[in-house]
Amino acid sequence: MSPEQHTGPARRIADALRADITEGRLPPGMKLPAVRDLAEQYGVSRNTAAKAVTILLNEGFVTTRYGSGTYVRAAYPIRRLGPERYARSRWAVTTVVVGDGRQTASREAQGDQTQTVDLIEADEETAAALDIAAGDPVYRRARVITRDGQPTHTMASHYRQADVEGTPLTDPSPGIAGPGGGFWRLAEQGLAPHTVTEDLRARMPSKEEMALLGIGAGEPVVELRRVMRTEDGRPVEYAIGVHVASRFVWSYTFDIPD
Amino acid sequence: MSPEQHTGPARRIADALRADITEGRLPPGMKLPAVRDLAEQYGVSRNTAAKAVTILLNEGFVTTRYGSGTYVRAAYPIRRLGPERYARSRWAVTTVVVGDGRQTASREAQGDQTQTVDLIEADEETAAALDIAAGDPVYRRARVITRDGQPTHTMASHYRQADVEGTPLTDPSPGIAGPGGGFWRLAEQGLAPHTVTEDLRARMPSKEEMALLGIGAGEPVVELRRVMRTEDGRPVEYAIGVHVASRFVWSYTFDIPD
DNA sequence: TAGTGGTCTAGACCACTTC
DNA sequence: AAGTGGTCTAGACCACTAA
Numbered sequence: 001m002s003p004e005q006h007t008g009p010a011r012r013i014a015d016a017l018r019a020d021i022t023e024g025r026l027p028p029g030m031k032l033p034a035v036r037d038l039a040e041q042y043g044v045s046r047n048t049a050a051k052a053v054t055i056l057l058n059e060g061f062v063t064t065r066y067g068s069g070t071y072v073r074a075a076y077p078i079r080r081l082g083p084e085r086y087a088r089s090r091w092a093v094t095t096v097v098v099g100d101g102r103q104t105a106s107r108e109a110q111g112d113q114t115q116t117v118d119l120i121e122a123d124e125e126t127a128a129a130l131d132i133a134a135g136d137p138v139y140r141r142a143r144v145i146t147r148d149g150q151p152t153h154t155m156a157s158h159y160r161q162a163d164v165e166g167t168p169l170t171d172p173s174p175g176i177a178g179p180g181g182g183f184w185r186l187a188e189q190g191l192a193p194h195t196v197t198e199d200l201r202a203r204m205p206s207k208e209e210m211a212l213l214g215i216g217a218g219e220p221v222v223e224l225r226r227v228m229r230t231e232d233g234r235p236v237e238y239a240i241g242v243h244v245a246s247r248f249v250w251s252y253t254f255d256i257p258d
Numbered sequence: 259m260s261p262e263q264h265t266g267p268a269r270r271i272a273d274a275l276r277a278d279i280t281e282g283r284l285p286p287g288m289k290l291p292a293v294r295d296l297a298e299q300y301g302v303s304r305n306t307a308a309k310a311v312t313i314l315l316n317e318g319f320v321t322t323r324y325g326s327g328t329y330v331r332a333a334y335p336i337r338r339l340g341p342e343r344y345a346r347s348r349w350a351v352t353t354v355v356v357g358d359g360r361q362t363a364s365r366e367a368q369g370d371q372t373q374t375v376d377l378i379e380a381d382e383e384t385a386a387a388l389d390i391a392a393g394d395p396v397y398r399r400a401r402v403i404t405r406d407g408q409p410t411h412t413m414a415s416h417y418r419q420a421d422v423e424g425t426p427l428t429d430p431s432p433g434i435a436g437p438g439g440g441f442w443r444l445a446e447q448g449l450a451p452h453t454v455t456e457d458l459r460a461r462m463p464s465k466e467e468m469a470l471l472g473i474g475a476g477e478p479v480v481e482l483r484r485v486m487r488t489e490d491g492r493p494v495e496y497a498i499g500v501h502v503a504s505r506f507v508w509s510y511t512f513d514i515p516d
Numbered sequence: 517t518a519g520t521g522g523t524c525t526a527g528a529c530c531a532c533t534t535c
Numbered sequence: 536a537a538g539t540g541g542t543c544t545a546g547a548c549c550a551c552t553a554a
Contacts, residue, residue, distance in 0.1 A: 008530095008542055034520055045544045050522075058316070059462075067520055067551030078459075087515045197511040201336075202460030202478045202503035204318050217316050220460045220478035220503070245460035245478070252510045253455040257345045266523055266549095292539055303525045308541075325532030325539055 009044045013052035021061050021072050032062060032070040058218025060246060076148065082251040086196060091184040115143035117172040119161065126158050129227050129238035137161040139170055141182070144212060151213045153243035157182060163191055163236060182237070183228075191236045193228035200224050202245060213244050220245040267302045271310035279319050279330050290320060290328040318504070321474040331474075334408065340509040344454060349442040373401035375430040377419065384416050387485050387496035395419040397428055399440070402470060409471045411501035415440060421449055421494060440495070441486075449494045451486035458482050460503060471502050478503040 020026040032053070033041065039049035053070055056062045064070045084090075118140050127134040142156040164170055169185050183193050205213065205221045213221070222245050228237040278284040290311070291299065297307035311328055314320045322328045342348075376398050385392040400414040422428055427443045441451050463471065463479045471479070480503050486495040 010542075035522095036520080045546090047523095047545085048543060051542085053521085064521060065552080066522075068553075069520060080457075083512050083515055089516060193514055195511060195513050197509065199338075200458060200508045200510075201506070202480050204316070204476060204478060218462060220462060222460050248459070250458045251455065252458075252512070253453060254341050254510070254512065255453050256451055257341055258347060268523075293541095294539080303527090305526085305542095306524060309523085311540085322540060323533080324541075326534075327539060 008048075009042065010048050010051040010055065013038065013042050013044070013049065014055040017052065017056055018059070018061055021056075026072050028072050028074040030072045032072065034069065057216045060216055060219045063214075063216070074148070074150070076150065076152075076247050078247060078249055079147075079152075080249045080251055083196075083253075086183070086193075088183075091187065092181065115141060115172055117141050117170055119170075122158070126238055129225075130158065130160055130235045132160060139164050141169060141172075147247075151244070152247050153241050154209075154212060155239055155241040158238040158240075159186075159236065163189060186228075186236055191230055191234075193236060194231040195229045195233075197227045197229075198224055198250075199226075200250060205242070209242055213242070215244055222248065222250075266306075267300065268306050268309040268313065271296065271300050271302070271307065272313040275310065275314055276317070276319055279314075284330050286330050286332040288330045290330070292327065315474055316476040318474075318476045334406065334505050336505060336507055337405075337410070338507050338509055341454070341511075344441070344451075346441075349445065350439065373399060373430055375399050375428055377428075380416070384496055387483075388416060388418055388493045390418060397422050399427060399430075405505075409502070410505050411499050412467075412470060413497055413499040416496040416498075417444075417494065421447060444486075444494055449488055449492075451494060452489040453487045453491075455485045455487075456482055456508075457484075458508060463500070467500055471500070473502055480506065480508075 017026070017032065026032065032038075035046060035049045035053060038052065039046045042049065053062065053064065057064055057070075061073060062070050063073050119137055120140055121135045122130065122132060122138045124134050126138060127136060130138065132138075139159045139161060140156055141159075142154065144151050144154050146152065159169065163186070167185055167189060169182060186193060200222055202220050202222050204217075205215060205219065209215075209221060210217065215221075222243045224239075224241040224243060226237070226239045226241070227235050228239075229235050275284070275290065284290065290296075293304060293307045293311060296310065297304045300307065311320065311322065315322055315328075319331060320328050321331050377395055378398050379393045380388065380390060380396045382392050384396060385394060388396065390396075397417045397419060398414055399417070400412065402409050402412050404410065417427065421444070425443055425447060427440060444451060458480055460478050460480045463473060463477065467479060468474070473479075480501045482497075482499040482501060484495070484497045484499070485493055486497075487493050
């Protein structure tokens with residue numbers, strides 16, 4: 001059942017290097033010995049040394065730069081996500097001026113976000129969430145959220161076209177949304193979110209997600225689907241996020257129902 | 259950044275097999291050709307064929323059974339976990355008679371569970387959760403929950419010794435707890451759970467978890483930490499669960515705070 | 517140009533399952 | 536005993552980076 005009946009040289013080398021990393025002898029950013037050197041040091045073939053590095057890569061301890069070297073990955077802090085992150089008191093329109101302020105078409109660095117806005121036709125799932133018909137037009141605002149220079153998650157918000165048409169939410173320029181900004185803008189339309197439903201599942205990333213989030217093949221992601229509703233129960237936002245699992249904990253508190 | 263500068267034979271074989279799986283030509287449970295056969299079919303070395311299989315393993319499309327073969331992973335139904343699973347109306351003491359009713363020491367199949375009970379000293383974390391001192395005695399009731407013959411998650415409940423001493427919760431025999439049974443027993447002690455706090459994080463499984471849950475190296479798990487409190491806010495249960503990620507979705511609904 | 521990561525081959529041996 | 540997955544070696548070549 002378990003695929004580790006052997007404990008060959010590759011695992012032993014990986015274990016040694018991992019210990020060097022977790023115990024601080026190889027600090028974040030430090031370059032590891034070249035695969036050829038590792039092979040010589042440990043008296044194994046190049047293949048085996050490379051496999052040891054691959055193990056650490058998959059575990060997320062190192063990143064490799066083609067043609068440059070293998071580097072210890074920074075140990076990022078874990079962010080705790082509770083209901084308070086949606087608190088009304090945090091809604092605000094953050095204005096961030098980036099660089100010289102010039103815009104580059106529909107894609108723009110915005111503080112810690114990069115975002116695009118499209119008008120698309122709702123697929124079955126989005127339509128069901130927003131209580132509209134499949135094929136109806138929806139605005140999708142997609143962004144990659146970064147922290148300490150590393151992507152932590154993607155988030156794609158979907159709105160009914162009529163709900164946001166003509167508002168800043170359809171404008172991909174910087175300074176529009178930011179954390180909580182989307183909720184503020186909805187509130188301005190008389191569509192203030194009141195209740196949230198979040199569905200979470202964990203899985204392995206696709207190749208595209210690996211590239212977008214800068215993670216290795218061995219690092220899981222958490223997919224979050226969120227529906228925001230007004231006090232009347234009318235859906236106003238459907239968002240899909242893909243989070244690097246190792247950077248988050250989700251926390252929920254609720255009363256036991258009858 | 260991306261590890262796919264090359265598109266060598268290994269990836270091509272993996273792509274072909276993945277397509278066979280996703281398009282139904284290789285249905286769930288089906289055995290893949292042996293690595294040696296794949297190598298011959300595609301005219302590559304055994305190493306390369308094995309690497310192709312490893313790619314699919316990491317992506318979660320197949321599982322490998324040492325000495326037996328490589329199999330397309332079964333698609334199990336996904337269970338949705340919402341607050342209603344804790345509903346008072348579902349609390350009950352389920353009595354299940356297993357086999358001929360004979361017991362085997364402290365380990366006993368119980369319907370769909372296998373459980374053990376120990377009296378241990380609380381570690382820092384358990385102590386903090388149960389609001390006691392580290393080293394204080396706690397009962398730990400650990401079980402593996404199975405569905406359709408496959409383990410889906412483990413769950414280890416911790417109780418203050420005084421809360422459950424002398425109750426059936428310290429008895430590992432069958433017919434004691436079952437789903438909701440633990441809450442019922444606590445309620446009998448005047449310690450009915452009222453609020454729940456759940457923390458979720460996703461990660462890759464340890465070797466032990468892989469064996470216990472019957473999953474391969476490419477399948478993530480979700481670790482759930484749950485604290486149950488009475489209406490007074492007094493903690494009565496601290497539970498740690500490890501779930502096979504692909505078999506669950508967690509769902510939470512709450513109001514936006516001020 | 518030199519250094520580094522990524523991949524492949526051909527052959528070998530080991531660990532485990534199945535019969 | 537036969538079949539299968541897992542690992543290792545020794546050598547080779549390719550793709551990319553940095554000076």
